[in-house]
Amino acid sequence: MxxxxxxxxxxxxxxxxxxxxxxxxxxxxxxxxxxxxxxxxxxxxxxxxxxxxxxxxxxxxxxxxxxxxxxxxxxxxxxxxxxxxxxxxxxxxxxxxxxxxxxxxxxxxxxxxxxxxxxxxxxxxxxxxxxxxxxxxxxxxxxxxxxxxxxxxxxxxxxxxxxxxxxxxxxxxxxxxxxxEIAANRFKRVVRETNLYPEPKDKRRAMEILKVDEEIEVISSYGDWLRVRRYYEQNHQGWIRKEDVE
Incomplete structure (x- = not known):
């Protein structure tokens, strides 16, 4: 390993x-x-x-x-x-x-x-x-x-x-x-259709499209980007722009 x-x-x-x-x-x-x-x-x-x-x-x-x-x-x-x-x-x-x-x-x-x-x-x-x-x-x-x-x-x-x-x-x-309920402050919703990326600023390798109102968990931030986790999805972790969630 x-x-x-x-x-x-x-x-x-x-x-x-x-x-x-x-x-x-x-x-x-x-x-x-x-x-x-x-x-x-x-x-x-x-x-x-x-x-x-x-x-x-x-x-x-x-x-x-x-x-x-x-x-x-x-x-x-x-x-x-x-x-x-x-x-x-x-x-x-x-x-x-x-x-x-x-x-x-x-x-x-x-x-x-x-x-x-x-x-x-x-x-x-x-x-x-x-x-x-x-x-x-x-x-x-x-x-x-x-x-x-x-x-x-x-x-x-x-x-x-x-x-x-x-x-x-x-x-x-x-x-x-x-x-x-325990981690309520970490959960946000997507406010506009956006792409999920494996790394911030790497727009050449979009992994998946996130739909409006999709629920995501915010793990950490880096500049204008958020590392997010998704549940019940194959691509369950990646980066999106801060402006795309609320």
Whole structure:
């Protein structure tokens, strides 16, 4: 898998990096599911505005949702390795030692390995300190600038501890409606017929025509352009002009 991302980086990285730089929170924004789900654990996770929600679907695809935890990104190491290479975690971290978001800083293969802290209101002391519960920490997220629809989480141990997540762009209707309520400020409608492009300013390679009143989700912006996501469509991500939505 990493070899594939390296090839993509070599072929396309230099000409698209500046236009498509995104942040970690923008990457995670959306509906995700485990790559391998059992019939008894049909649930999804929604990432939105630094909160993770868990959504369960019953046999008739009716959805039930509740907030799972908030997340942030530490600016300082939260563990060190002992002589046997075991991770020894700190007990707490100050509020000014975390951020809610950051831009991608990728390695040569287009990956970023990033630690994301999970916490809830009971973890915050005096509005200044976050207590770290190892069972709720969350592990390293491996995200790729060039694969915006997949990521995996790994605690650095055995390979069977890797958990893969896939972005869901054809969700059950009840799940989609819940997501729209959570991320209502991100949804816009197309006000004039326009083209969807793979990159901003690249008008030679239109992917598809967007019709008036089509509903889209805004992911990020770049100058006069918006990166948008479409649901239930084959070309589910691309760029359009800001003036074409409201």
């Amino acid at each position: 990493r070899a594939l991302y390296l090839i993509i980086w070599i072929l396309f990285g230099s000409r698209s990096l500046n236009a498509q730089v995104t942040t970690v929170s923008e990457f995670l924004q959306g509906i995700w599911s485990l790559e391998f789900r059992s019939e008894t654990s049909d649930f999804y996770q929604i990432y939105s505005n630094n909160v993770v929600y868990k959504v369960f679907l019953d046999s008739e695809e009716n959805a039930q949702m509740y907030p799972l935890y908030s997340f942030c990104i530490p600016k300082v190491p939260i563990y060190h390795l002992d002589s046997a290479f075991n991770r020894l975690y700190i007990d707490s971290i100050k509020a000014d030692e975390v951020v809610l978001d950051k831009k991608f800083i990728t390695n040569d293969e287009g990956f970023e390995e990033i630690c994301i802290l999970h916490y809830d209101s009971s973890s915050i002391v005096n509005e200044n300190v976050i207590l770290l519960d190892r069972s709720e920490l969350g592990d390293e997220y491996f995200i790729s600038y060039y694969d915006l629809d997949n990521f995996y989480i790994w605690d650095g141990g055995a390979a069977n501890g890797i958990v893969y997540y896939n972005r869901i762009v054809n969700p059950p209707k009840d799940l989609y409606e819940i997501y729209k």
